[in-house]
């Protein structure tokens with residue numbers, strides 16, 4: 252029996268795990284008592300990880316390929332699959348240019364995988380058409396951090412959970428989505444009962460049920476709430492004038508805007524009591540340390556960046572940044588959404604928080620990669636929703652999808668399926684064959700999964716942890732970085748035979764070194780981190796420049812921000828309503844979210860019977876008053892429809908949703924339903940700054956399903 256220290260592959264908490272194995276099978280897992288994210292704790296998903304690895308049912312074990320477009324895929328060898336991928340991509344690039352191909356990758360990938368995909372797209376092919384499913388979950392947070400602080404990344408750390416006097420949860424059901432962090436908060440509140448919890452959420456979630464104050468706002472009214480709170484703070488003298496004068500700019504313009512957002516007016520917009528809004532502002536403003544924790548409820552919105560900025564305004568106005576227990580803390584959903592941001596694995600950014608439009612930044616990256624500067628395109632690539640639109644319209648001909656399931660997770664699924672159906676060439680790199688996207692793949696490249704590969708991930712508090720293989724991958728599955736490198740080598744032989752290979756990496760450690768060197772001198776400098784340091788000192792937060800042994804827990808402690816003049820920027824954030832208001836035909840607000848024990852499209856968590864105990868079946872949840880008015884009973888089959896599409900779900904009745912809204916979990920998909928899931932109905936409208944779609948809200952109607 253051996254024990255291997257690694258990291259849980261589910262969520263952005265990034266819990267350390269100790270994997271027990273007999274050399275061929277994973278036999279157990281326990282929380283790593285030494286890991287600073289979880290100190291030995293695990294949630295239900297983490298504890299059942301061995302069961303996900305035990306079964307080979309629906310595992311992708313061998314490369315597969317269609318020999319003609321309409322045939323079924325057949326098993327082929329790796330050389331045939333990789334040669335075909337390289338040849339088809341090179342042919343399309345020669346005929347239509349580099350922007351005719353695209354990569355759609357995932358926050359499930361390790362940093363080393365992400366680095367190589369970025370090198371392949373931006374360094375070898377010369378397109379910025381590489382985006383990630385993280386676009387769907389945290390791009391509004393990235394954009395807001397950059398606009399307010401001058402650089403991406405939270406200023407906070409997990410230790411702040413234990414030090415905060417006021418915790419404001421905004422659009423985060425942390426009890427379900429980040430359970431181990433929630434346990435840490437619960438433990439802290441037990442020892443410091445005076446700590447105030449404010450939860451902002453249209454639903455009475457399990458997180459809201461624990462709150463001292465639950466602000467059950469109307470969907471999408473977060474900005475009005477934050478502006479109203481700021482109005483109260485300003486006019487009650489609760490802002491930190493010294494901090495504002497020394498470290499920020501833009502307060503005068505913001506003050507003019509929020510003059511109109513009286514607590515009465517803002518509370519009316521939000522549908523809450525004025526006294527509750529004032530209480531929230533008082534607690535936030537008067538507490539020695541106020542921490543906000545936010546997630547999809549702010550980010551997945553057509554105004555997601557403004558929601559983030561309005562919340563950050565509250566922190567800057569009260570000086571609640573850069574000190575223990577305080578700050579705006581965006582929680583990442585996926586295990587390595589943060590690592591993807593570090594390597595620039597998005598269509599709108601370059602490696603190490605560099606900008607695509609900046610000539611010097613492109614030249615720096617090109618020099619590091621050893622490619623001509625002009626190879627790196629100054630044109631931003633297409634972010635997720637626009638990428639699939641371009642695929643449908645034939646502007647993008649070929650797409651390579653790595654470890655994600657867009658036929659389930661993208662908004663407005665009908666056009667996404669159409670895009671995949673009509674694409675010239677679809678490559679899917681996956682560990683599982685039972686995803687909604689797998690049916691569209693011309694080539695399937697089998698990927699190693701959790702417990703089978705090496706690399707690193709970065710969690711929500713900027714902490715880089717090792718991921719280690721405990722057993723060999725089954726069949727012919729290979730690590731994601733290996734697949735990208737092998738295809739890259741073949742593609743460069745066709746496109747740029749004159750250049751020395753960009754893909755001469757033979758293990759994950761060397762890829763990490765290449766990545767870390769590209770960060771030197773940047774705000775996220777990790778020039779001091781290599782695998783040896785992580786082995787010696789354990790998981791580390793960035794920045795950690797060369798010469799340091801331990802990373803920085805908090806950023807901006809001296810009030811110096813990463814902007815050109817060192818000042819943080821307050822932004823004017825007028826309230827805008829949801830992108831698709833309800834009306835007589837579509838009278839319900841559709842709210843979406845997560846279940847406690849499932850993950851994403853359930854390709855991994857759906858393999859564990861135990862994880863269905865908490866919520867055994869899909870459903871659409873409606874308030875008792877709305878159900879009674881329509882004469883509906885729990886368990887009846889309902890058709891939930893928006894202007895775009897719909898699906899049939901059994902009715903659940905609960906006052907956890909407010910009257911006028913319904914709720915559906917995002918996990919259920921084609922494995923369980925005769926449809927792709929709730930995103931049949933969701934809305935593809937994106938935020939104009941972050942390009943993140945409004946997955947959290949759409950207008951729908953709910954009626955008894957007429958079954959054949």
Ligand code: SF4
Pocket residue numbers: 259260261262263264265266289292293294295296297298429430431432
């Ligand atoms: Fe894994 Fe997240 Fe649970 Fe930790 S909280 S065990 S990282 S799913």
